[in-house]
Amino acid sequence: MDIIRAQGLTVGYGEEPVLRDLTFEIPKGRITAVVGVSGSGKSTLLKTLAGLLPPLAGGFAFDGRAVDYRSEASLRFLYGKIGVLYQGGALLNGLSLFENVALPIRMQYPRMPQDMVRSMALASLAQVELAESADKFPSELSGGMAKRGALARALVLDPDVVFCDEPSSGLDPITSSLLDDLLLRLKATFRMTLVVVTHELRSIERVADRVLLIGDGGFRFAGEYAEMVASPDPFIRTFLLRKDSHDDA
Amino acid sequence: MSETILLPKRLRAPEVAAFLAELRGRGDEPSLILDFGQVEEFDSSTLALLHYARAGCAGLTVTNLGGALARAAESFVRRVPDRAPAPGPSRALLDRALIGVADRFLSQVRKLGRFLAMFGDEVYHLGGYLKDRRGVYPGETWNQLFFMGYRSFPIVCLLLFLVGVTIAISSAEQLKVFGANIYIADLIGYAMLRELVPLMTGVILAGKVGAAITAELASMTVLEEVDALKTMGVVPEKFLMVPRLIAITLAVPLLVALADVVGISGGILVARVTFNISPVAFVTEMMTSVDWTDFAWGLIKTVVFGWAVVVGAGFKGLTVGRSAEEVGRATTESVVLSVTLIVLIDCVFAFFLY
Helix, strand or coil: CEEEEEHHHHHHCCEEEEEEEEEEECCCCCCEEEEEEECHHHHHHHHHHCCCCCEEEEEEEEECCECCCHHHHHHHHHHHHCCCCCCCCECCCCCCCHHHHHHHHHHHCCCCCCCHHHHHHHHHHCCCCHHHHCCCCHCCCCCHHHHHHHHHHHHHHCEEEEECCCCCCCCCHHHHHCCCCCCCCHHHHHEEEEEEHHHHHHHHHHHCCCEEEEEEEEEEEEHHHEEEHCCCCHHHHHCCCCCHHHCCC | CCCECCCCCEEHHHHHHHHHHHHHHHHCCCEEEECCCCEEEEEEEHHHHHHHHHCCCCHHEEEHHHHHHHHHHHHHHHHHCCCCCCCCCCCCCHHHHHHHHHHHHHHHHHHHHHHHHHHHHHHHHHEEEEEEECCCCCHHHHHHHHHHCCCHHHHHHHHHHHHHHHHHHHHHHHHHHHHHHHHHHHHHHHHHHHHHHHHHHHHHHHHHHHHHHHHHHHHHHCCCCCHHHHHHHCCCCCCCCHHHHHHHHHHHHHHHHHHHHHHHHHHHHHHHHHHHHHHHHHHHHHHCCCCCCHHHHHHHHHHHHHHHHHHHEEEEHCCCCCCCHHHHHHHHHHHHHHHHHHHHHHHHHHHHHH
C-alpha cells in the first residue's frame, strides 16, 4: 500500500525545473530514503511533497487524495497528515522546547484541556528522550537535542508521514547514529512512514527500506538498498564509493 | 621560429606573476614553448598559467608536463571552460535601458500588488481571530504590547520632548518680532497634536518596531521556522502578524497620549523661560485653538501609521529570500518602506483634513 503516489512530477523554483517528470510511490509503514549529491534537488522534492513548493508540472496524491496546491482545504488536509523535521530543526526561538512541541496541539485543538496538552507534549518529548529538557529554550540545546526536539514536535500529532530533511547533517557520528535508531524505533513501534532526505551512506544503509537516488534532474535508481548496492550503474557505483559524480557525468 | 622557456623548479604565484609580466614586456613575439619539466612546487596560479597556455593565448605551447603537476592539471584544468559563456542577443544601449526601467517598474507594481494583498489578508485574519480566537499563540499579544508600548515609551517621550523644545525655540524668535508671544501656545498645541506627535511617533515606530519585526520574521523565514509553522497547519501571516497588529493598535493610543503631554511640556518649558508665560496661561491659550478632535485625529493618524509600519515590516520579513545577507537588506528596506508609507498616508490625511 502506497501513501504517496507521484505522477509526472516536475519540481523547481520559479520557472526553473530542478527535477523533471518524476513518477514514484512512497510505501506505507516503511522508511524511504531520498538520496543524491548536494544540490541534486532532494530538499526541493521534499518541500513539494510537504506542501511548501507548488510543482511546476504533474502532481501527487497523498493517501489516495490528489494534492491541489490552489486549494487551501487540500493543503490543510496534507498538513494535518504530515510532520516535518527540518534540516536546522526550525524550533521557534522565542518558545521553550515544551511550548514548541505543544504548539501544533494548541493550534489544531485550541479547546483541548491544558493537562492533556501537557501530557501529549511531554510524551512526545519522552519518545526522543528530552522530557528532562522541556523547559529549555532552543538556544540552550545542542545540535542533536534541537533535532530530536524538532522530531518530537513533528511527531506530537501522530502524523501518517514524517519527512526528515538531512537529519544527520551537522551531527557527530554517535549522535547521528542515535537519531537513526530513533527513526527505526518509530517505524517499528508506530508503523510510521518516514521519508528521509540524506546523502549519508551509513544512515541510508541502516535505516532505509527503499531508496530513491536522484541524479541528472531525475531518478537514477528506485528500489531496495541491497539492489542499489548490487547495481553496476556507474553513477550508482560512483555515489556509493563517494567519488565525485562529475567524473561520470 | 619558436623559443623554448624552461620554467623554474618553484613556480608559484610570485614566479607566475613575474613570468607573465616578462611575457607582456616581450610584445608580439613569435610563439613560445613553455617547458614544465623542472617544475616541482606549484599552486593554483601554475594551473591557471597552464590553462592560459592551453587555451592558445599569446601563442604559448606546453611541453614536458609530468608527475604531480600533470595529475593536478588533469583534475582541475580540464574542467575550466575554455570560452566565456555565449553572450545574449545584443541590443542597443537605449533598448537595454528601456527594458531595465520597464522590468523594474513592473517588479515594483507586482510588489505593490503583493503588499496590498497582504494588507487585505491581515484585515481578514484579524477579523477571523477576533471572531474565533484561533490561530494565534496565547500570550503573544501581551509580549508584543510590552515590546511596542513599554519599550518604545522612553524613546518616544524623549524625542517628542526635544521636538517640542526645538519647535518652541525656533518659533519664539519670530513671534517676538510681531509681539505675538502668547501664540506660541497655539502653535505648539496645534503642531504637536495634529502633526508632529503622529509623524514622529510613526517614524520612531518604523525605526524601532518595524525594523525589529522585519529582522525577526526574516530570520524565521531563513531558518525555515515559517515553513515549519505552515506544515503544522498554522497560517504564518495570521500567527505572526495578528498579535503585532493588535498590540500596535493598543499601544499607539497610550504612546500618543504620553507623547502629546511630553511634547507640549517641552513647549511650556521654553515659553516659561523665554517669554515668562506661566503653564496655566499657556494651556488656557492653547485650548482656545485646539480641542479633542485634534487629539483624536492625531491618534487615528498614528494608529494608521502603526498599521502601515507593522504590515510593511511583516511584508518585508515574510517575503525575504533564503540567505542571511537578505535579512539585513530586508530590514533596511522595511524602514524605508515604512517611512515612505507614513509620509504618503500623512499627505492623504492632510488633503482631507485641512
